[in-house]
Amino acid sequence: MTPDGFPVVGIVGGGQLARMMIQAAIPLGIHIRLLSERADDSAARVCTEVVIGSPDSIDDLVNFAAGCDAVTLDHELVNLDALERIEAAGGVVRPGPFTLAFAKDKAHQRREFAAAGLPVPEFAEVTTAEEIEAFASRLGGWPVVVKAQRGGYDGRGVWVVDSPEGADELAAEAAERGVALITERFVRIKNELAVLVARRPGGQMVVYPVVETVQRDGICHEVLAPAPVPPDVVERALAIGLRVADLTCATGIVATELFWSEGDEVLINEIATRPHNSGHFSIDGAQTSQFANHLRGVLDWPLGDTSLLAPAVVMANLLGADSESLAPRMAAALRQPAPGVHPHLYGKGVRPGRKLGHVNALGDDPVETRERAVRAAAVLTGRAE
Numbered sequence: 001m002t003p004d005g006f007p008v009v010g011i012v013g014g015g016q017l018a019r020m021m022i023q024a025a026i027p028l029g030i031h032i033r034l035l036s037e038r039a040d041d042s043a044a045r046v047c048t049e050v051v052i053g054s055p056d057s058i059d060d061l062v063n064f065a066a067g068c069d070a071v072t073l074d075h076e077l078v079n080l081d082a083l084e085r086i087e088a089a090g091g092v093v094r095p096g097p098f099t100l101a102f103a104k105d106k107a108h109q110r111r112e113f114a115a116a117g118l119p120v121p122e123f124a125e126v127t128t129a130e131e132i133e134a135f136a137s138r139l140g141g142w143p144v145v146v147k148a149q150r151g152g153y154d155g156r157g158v159w160v161v162d163s164p165e166g167a168d169e170l171a172a173e174a175a176e177r178g179v180a181l182i183t184e185r186f187v188r189i190k191n192e193l194a195v196l197v198a199r200r201p202g203g204q205m206v207v208y209p210v211v212e213t214v215q216r217d218g219i220c221h222e223v224l225a226p227a228p229v230p231p232d233v234v235e236r237a238l239a240i241g242l243r244v245a246d247l248t249c250a251t252g253i254v255a256t257e258l259f260w261s262e263g264d265e266v267l268i269n270e271i272a273t274r275p276h277n278s279g280h281f282s283i284d285g286a287q288t289s290q291f292a293n294h295l296r297g298v299l300d301w302p303l304g305d306t307s308l309l310a311p312a313v314v315m316a317n318l319l320g321a322d323s324e325s326l327a328p329r330m331a332a333a334l335r336q337p338a339p340g341v342h343p344h345l346y347g348k349g350v351r352p353g354r355k356l357g358h359v360n361a362l363g364d365d366p367v368e369t370r371e372r373a374v375r376a377a378a379v380l381t382g383r384a385e
């Protein structure tokens with residue numbers, strides 16, 4: 001606790017999610033202590049109390065947690081044994097190791113959700129090319145999707161395999177690198193959706209409007225709120241999101257990525273047990289941002305209203321195009337028709353394809369709002385004048 005009685009929340013990981021949690025903490029009086037690997041990480045650049053250390057090191061995590069009222073995370077690549085040690089010593093980790101195990105391991109997640117009767121694509125844990133081939137023939141042929149069980153992000157760790165040769169190559173490389181795999185049905189996707197729930201430790205929940213996530217090459221480019229899908233699809237998505245939050249004993253935000261398939265199924269792709277790219281729209285576009293609701297959930301404070309502030313809210317990611325800074329283009333990007341756009345930069349160096357920030361736009365018309373957000377993002381990243 002701070003001398004004036006406000007809570008100290010420790011965040012493990014110095015990425016943009018931690019940075020945006022810090023922004024949300026300020027008006028609530030929450031003091032943030034950050035465990036970051038480098039002093040120039042996105043969140044470390046804007047935090048007043050930074051501890052340099054590794055999310056893999058038990059010592060670093062245990063020392064970091066001492067004196068925090070609660071510890072939360074900006075990514076799931078963290079040593080779960082250390083989190084158990086922190087809890088055993090009376091510390092508070094939210095979400096806890098039970099919840100994080102879902103996010104950390106796609107095989108565990110698929111197994112548990114399938115056992116609970118939640119809709120997931122058919123899947124199998126595999127190690128050899130023969131097992132991948134057997135799975136493909138069981139499902140009626142190629143292609144199938146193969147994924148690393150752990151450690152993937154932004155589509156790295158996800159491969160579409162369309163032949164026995166492809167399976168051979170992938171299985172050999174995975175064996176060489178010691179990467180455990182799952183394979184699953186290639187879903188014919190109509191739309192990708194996401195549903196975000198904020199949950200308190202006692203079980204109280206709020207849910208955000210279901211959104212569409214527009215993905216290209218495994219990377220989220222835009223998020224459209226509300227999702228332009230029929231009401232029964234929205235209902236199914238909401239029900240899945242709430243069940244996932246309960247089943248995983250989430251605290252703070254849990255995001256469920258979904259596929260709406262050509263065959264009208266709503267299937268779980270994967271979950272994240274923390275704020276998520278699909279919820280960045282909420283910073284400007286909802287009564288309470290996902291980052292504020294994450295912190296409220298972590299501290300077991302009352303959760304905030306999740307309703308939208310406009311009929312259409314759109315987020316466009318800023319994906320690095322070249323090696324130039326975004327700075328010279330900011331003024332031009334802001335020159336958008338009323339009601340304009342809200343850029344959020346992450347303070348990261350520019351690399352092709354890297355998420356450098358995002359732009360939010362609110363409006364009455366989904367098409368115009370999307371155009372405005374996308375245009376500003378294109379100008380800011382140098383893809384348009």
Ligand SMILES: Nc1ncnc2c1ncn2[C@@H]1O[C@H](COP(=O)(O)OP(=O)(O)OP(=O)(O)O)[C@@H](O)[C@H]1O
Binds near residue numbers: 121157185218
């Ligand atoms: N079974 C599938 N069938 C068809 N497409 C898939 C399947 N699984 C994944 N994809 C595509 O690949 C993308 C990335 O997959 P996934 O979300 O599992 O990977 P990730 O690297 O963990 O992603 P993230 O960027 O969300 O961390 C999905 O958004 C989807 O477009």
Ligand SMILES: [Mg+2]
Binds near residue numbers: 257269270
């Ligand atoms: Mg994903």
